[in-house]
Amino acid sequence: MSRRRLTERQKARIQTIQNKRREAATTRADNKLGSTATEAARDGLVITRHGNNLLIEDPQGALNQCLFRQNIGHVVCGDEVIWQPTGDHEGVVTAIRPRRSILSRPDFNGHEKPLAANITQIVVVIAPQPAPAGYLLDQYLVAATAIDVRVVIAVNKADLLPHQDAPTELAHILDIYADIGYPLIQISARESGGLQPLFDHLRDQTSILVGQSGVGKSSLVNACVPNRDVQTSRLSDKTGHGRHTTSSTSLYHLPFAGRLIDSPGVRSFRLGRIDRQTLEHGFIEFRETLGACRFSNCTHTHEPGCALRAAVETGRIHPTRLHNLIHMAKNL
Numbered sequence: 001m002s003r004r005r006l007t008e009r010q011k012a013r014i015q016t017i018q019n020k021r022r023e024a025a026t027t028r029a030d031n032k033l034g035s036t037a038t039e040a041a042r043d044g045l046v047i048t049r050h051g052n053n054l055l056i057e058d059p060q061g062a063l064n065q066c067l068f069r070q071n072i073g074h075v076v077c078g079d080e081v082i083w084q085p086t087g088d089h090e091g092v093v094t095a096i097r098p099r100r101s102i103l104s105r106p107d108f109n110g111h112e113k114p115l116a117a118n119i120t121q122i123v124v125v126i127a128p129q130p131a132p133a134g135y136l137l138d139q140y141l142v143a144a145t146a147i148d149v150r151v152v153i154a155v156n157k158a159d160l161l162p163h164q165d166a167p168t169e170l171a172h173i174l175d176i177y178a179d180i181g182y183p184l185i186q187i188s189a190r191e192s193g194g195l196q197p198l199f200d201h202l203r204d205q206t207s208i209l210v211g212q213s214g215v216g217k218s219s220l221v222n223a224c225v226p227n228r229d230v231q232t233s234r235l236s237d238k239t240g241h242g243r244h245t246t247s248s249t250s251l252y253h254l255p256f257a258g259r260l261i262d263s264p265g266v267r268s269f270r271l272g273r274i275d276r277q278t279l280e281h282g283f284i285e286f287r288e289t290l291g292a293c294r295f296s297n298c299t300h301t302h303e304p305g306c307a308l309r310a311a312v313e314t315g316r317i318h319p320t321r322l323h324n325l326i327h328m329a330k331n332l
């Protein structure tokens, strides 16, 4: 996400352009629907989205290029939908089925923008290079608790570790998060057999790979999904984009039971609208201490009798974690 700030006028202009596009897409979708005989509505799974174009997998596994009715909300990868065929592998999505989970983040205007639906697990990928950012990791961990899905920390490029001193950030992270009790695996997309610990976690789950750009998310998908090229070329055929890029979020079926979603790398991830309690509970090792501060509205920064700061003093809570909580609370 870019850090530059948009002026109110720029925001208003972007909003106007988006509204116009939406109206045009609605007209296109309605025209398509109007021109077809009443074919039975079908079930579908959203594989990926490019702008207003969706790639929908039908129950037979075939891919269909679809537009969508704009009044149904923001359709995303992983959504289960109802769509109406309008031609040869073409159609219009008319409804989104209720979601079991939704990962979102605020857009430039502060509105929640969904990223992926119906996931059961977030795999936060970090690597020796690029050096991991603990703050980003903590944001994903909080997001996972807030939407009640599992979370795994995957250290990719483990093949590099014996050849270099682990950068301090990585050594630091391995210490802190293993202590807290998060599932933490070391994997490699390059080494044969380097992915077994990942397979064990992906089985029977719908997992999204998230993390900084360059940590190896797409390489991991490549290594986990042997027929990915087939799936990818199906994608390219349908979208005309030529080749798969990680500019958009896409879903893949694993050869064993499970689904894997690749997502574009990010530099930062802002938490959406969550309340202070949800935020604090997202720091799972704080839970036994929360509520023990002298003041119920303690910000854990300067108040006397702060139980969290006391826990930092005794070494039960890592100072970086408390620091990150305080910083996130300020940005709520």
Ligand SMILES: Nc1nc2c(ncn2[C@@H]2O[C@H](COP(=O)(O)OP(=O)(O)OP(=O)(O)O)[C@@H](O)[C@H]2O)c(=O)[nH]1
Pocket: 156, 157, 158, 159, 160, 187, 188, 189, 190, 191, 211, 212, 213, 214, 215, 216, 217, 218, 219, 220, 246, 263, 264, 265, 266
């Ligand atoms: N040594 C080593 N290199 C790896 C490994 N996995 C990925 N890489 C390399 O890391 C680079 C980035 O990999 P990608 O898979 O494109 O990273 P990504 O996370 O998908 O990046 P974005 O799509 O930009 O978010 C490539 O040059 C890969 O070959 C690994 O396990 N070991």
Ligand SMILES: [Mg+2]
Pocket: 217, 218, 219, 246, 263, 264, 265
């Ligand atoms: Mg990628």
Ligand SMILES: [Zn+2]
Pocket: 293, 298, 299, 300, 301, 303, 305, 306, 307, 308, 309
């Ligand atoms: Zn406190």
